[in-house]
Amino acid sequence: MKKFTLSSLLSQLLLLFFVVIWIIPTFGLFISSLRDKDLLAISGWWTSLKTTQINEIFRSEGNKEQFQENDLFLIKGNIFEDDSNKKIISYGVTSKNINEFDIEQVGVFKDGTKIQLFENGNYILTSSKEFKKKGKRIFVTSLSPPKFTLDNYREVLFNEGLGQAFINTLAVAIPSAIIPLVICSFFAYALTWMNFFGRDTLLALVIASLVVPLQMSLIPLLSIYNDIGSIMGVGAKSYPGVWMAHTGFGLASTTFLLRNFLKSLPKEMIEAAKVDGASHYDTFLRIILPLSIPAFASIFILQFLWVWNDLLVGLVFLDQVPSEIILSAKLRELLGSRGENWEILTTGAFISMTIPLLIFFSLQKYFIRGLVAGSVKG
Amino acid sequence: MLDISPLLYVCLGILFFLCYFHFSNFFLDKIDKKKGKIKSHNLNLRAFIFVAPALIVFLIFIIYPVLETFRLSFYDKYGRDFVGFNNYLWAFKDPELRRGLLNNLGWLVVVPTLSTAFGLIIANLADRIWWGTIAKSIIFMPMAISFVGAGVIWKFIYDYRGPGDAQIGLLNAIVVSFGYEPQAWITIPIWNNLFLMAIMIWIQTGLALVIFSAALRGIPKETLEAAKIDGASEFKTFTSIIVPYLGPTILVIWTIITIVVLKIFDIVLAMTNGQWQTEVLANLMFDWMFRGGGDSGRGSVLALFIMIGVIPIMALNIYKHKQEQKI
Numbered sequence: 001m002k003k004f005t006l007s008s009l010l011s012q013l014l015l016l017f018f019v020v021i022w023i024i025p026t027f028g029l030f031i032s033s034l035r036d037k038d039l040l041a042i043s044g045w046w047t048s049l050k051t052t053q054i055n056e057i058f059r060s061e062g063n064k065e066q067f068q069e070n071d072l073f074l075i076k077g078n079i080f081e082d083d084s085n086k087k088i089i090s091y092g093v094t095s096k097n098i099n100e101f102d103i104e105q106v107g108v109f110k111d112g113t114k115i116q117l118f119e120n121g122n123y124i125l126t127s128s129k130e131f132k133k134k135g136k137r138i139f140v141t142s143l144s145p146p147k148f149t150l151d152n153y154r155e156v157l158f159n160e161g162l163g164q165a166f167i168n169t170l171a172v173a174i175p176s177a178i179i180p181l182v183i184c185s186f187f188a189y190a191l192t193w194m195n196f197f198g199r200d201t202l203l204a205l206v207i208a209s210l211v212v213p214l215q216m217s218l219i220p221l222l223s224i225y226n227d228i229g230s231i232m233g234v235g236a237k238s239y240p241g242v243w244m245a246h247t248g249f250g251l252a253s254t255t256f257l258l259r260n261f262l263k264s265l266p267k268e269m270i271e272a273a274k275v276d277g278a279s280h281y282d283t284f285l286r287i288i289l290p291l292s293i294p295a296f297a298s299i300f301i302l303q304f305l306w307v308w309n310d311l312l313v314g315l316v317f318l319d320q321v322p323s324e325i326i327l328s329a330k331l332r333e334l335l336g337s338r339g340e341n342w343e344i345l346t347t348g349a350f351i352s353m354t355i356p357l358l359i360f361f362s363l364q365k366y367f368i369r370g371l372v373a374g375s376v377k378g
Numbered sequence: 379m380l381d382i383s384p385l386l387y388v389c390l391g392i393l394f395f396l397c398y399f400h401f402s403n404f405f406l407d408k409i410d411k412k413k414g415k416i417k418s419h420n421l422n423l424r425a426f427i428f429v430a431p432a433l434i435v436f437l438i439f440i441i442y443p444v445l446e447t448f449r450l451s452f453y454d455k456y457g458r459d460f461v462g463f464n465n466y467l468w469a470f471k472d473p474e475l476r477r478g479l480l481n482n483l484g485w486l487v488v489v490p491t492l493s494t495a496f497g498l499i500i501a502n503l504a505d506r507i508w509w510g511t512i513a514k515s516i517i518f519m520p521m522a523i524s525f526v527g528a529g530v531i532w533k534f535i536y537d538y539r540g541p542g543d544a545q546i547g548l549l550n551a552i553v554v555s556f557g558y559e560p561q562a563w564i565t566i567p568i569w570n571n572l573f574l575m576a577i578m579i580w581i582q583t584g585l586a587l588v589i590f591s592a593a594l595r596g597i598p599k600e601t602l603e604a605a606k607i608d609g610a611s612e613f614k615t616f617t618s619i620i621v622p623y624l625g626p627t628i629l630v631i632w633t634i635i636t637i638v639v640l641k642i643f644d645i646v647l648a649m650t651n652g653q654w655q656t657e658v659l660a661n662l663m664f665d666w667m668f669r670g671g672g673d674s675g676r677g678s679v680l681a682l683f684i685m686i687g688v689i690p691i692m693a694l695n696i697y698k699h700k701q702e703q704k705i
Contacts, residue, residue: 248439
């Protein structure tokens, strides 16, 4: 064990500082997604364990609920819709003085109506005249205890369309990760172990194409898709279209990584299989495939996450409609349309992060290997 | 209710490719067995079966688009009439594009430098502390998140409320607690770029950290011991042994992050959509793809600009990668 020194203490503090800065944004998002949406809108997430003071405006019941007692008209009710844990501390009857009365103290409206409001939200309105159809406005200051709920998740998943977007993203990401792996493994095998005309040129071309950013492909591909769509009389944007686009953009890097891996396998093994009369397909299935599982896993995770987190390809090659929109595009849309509804944004963002975080924590080894190798991804 | 039919297409899509490879090879095997001998002609056919799908995808999705983008950059917005170098002339004169270029340049200077620096410092700290692995995990975690997700996280941090209201954005809450006025951070030109870059640094530092910490393990223990015996301070050891030793790794990390930054798109789109002078090349390109019905000529020029930026760095990266393979 190292001895305790000042410099080691300083190192620990410095590292702690970095860790805190790095975790706080995500942590704040997570806490916020679990908070009651009314509280979230008026207080920072770091106060979520404290009691929050809220100012709200309520309207009492109108004359439908009124009843007569002696000569007086009365309305009884509760300003809170459901059983809330809020405790009222003061209230008012005009916007000019919202803290005019303490609870249970009798307040008087301009027209002479009297009100008595209790801590739990119960109120009694008393008037000598009949009430109007519309209820009275009551300004209430209350204390709300910390409140955590899963309502935001329910709301976002089923009412805001994030649930469907989640399924759509899976439908985009799974094939977009598997198809390149399948076709590139055969491709890389052929480039490594087969002798055919033009092999070296092809290999050089594939490696050279690593420098092509996917932006180069967007405009021509979009016009091809539009042409195909209009010839076939179908929409230009579809799932197969986006799978193939991702396959195309991942092809060079996947082939490059797989070839590097295959090249590291002992040549004698392939030769031996050949002598035994195995065809290339047999060799691929029985020898290469079992040995490649870890490499496949890394590349699969890399490509899957890349597609899961992609925004650009999803925006260009899919229609932005509920049945096709992917999570990141949906989230971006919500940023525009629901920019002030932080309960929706924080929850939505957290939902979009679930799968990547799950992979991150369960398959960290492959994940890191994949990402480090992915430096060649265009 | 949720519609799960997209997931059914998934199975069909994958099955299609598996069937192709299996049956084509299966039949070829049969034919070979009948003839009893593997002919070179069949070997070429076999190679064709192996290569064809990837080759077709490669030609359609990479080769053709590159040539076509190059061609379109000399044509008008519909891709019909030849306009010579007009699109390029426009590109050199357009003030919006100039700002985009400058912003991109700013990103290129700030993000790779700071990410690499933070990664190096944290890797060093974490290696010597018993809870370093956990720390590394936490700092690496943003790498898993999408840029848009990260955008939401940070937009929440930068959130702005009027001076009288309670701030729910962390940054403004801190500013207010020190007695200053809250600011709408992402709308302040020039500085807002830095706030967007912070997001990228937050993400990419993890990548630098992981690569550095693997490289640190490669430094011979004896060298470090010797430095200790000679009485070198930890800082001195860091600057004169560790940093020089990690030189090549620093270069690799710097190139990787530079390429990511050159193509930066999602963060800007999600945070500002290029407003308040935050536009970058990729966003301008996306804009021109659809603005006014789309202008394929200008869009193509922008795509070419991005590629010209990427080529030298990617080439260096691939070259390094190949060299490492040789060792």
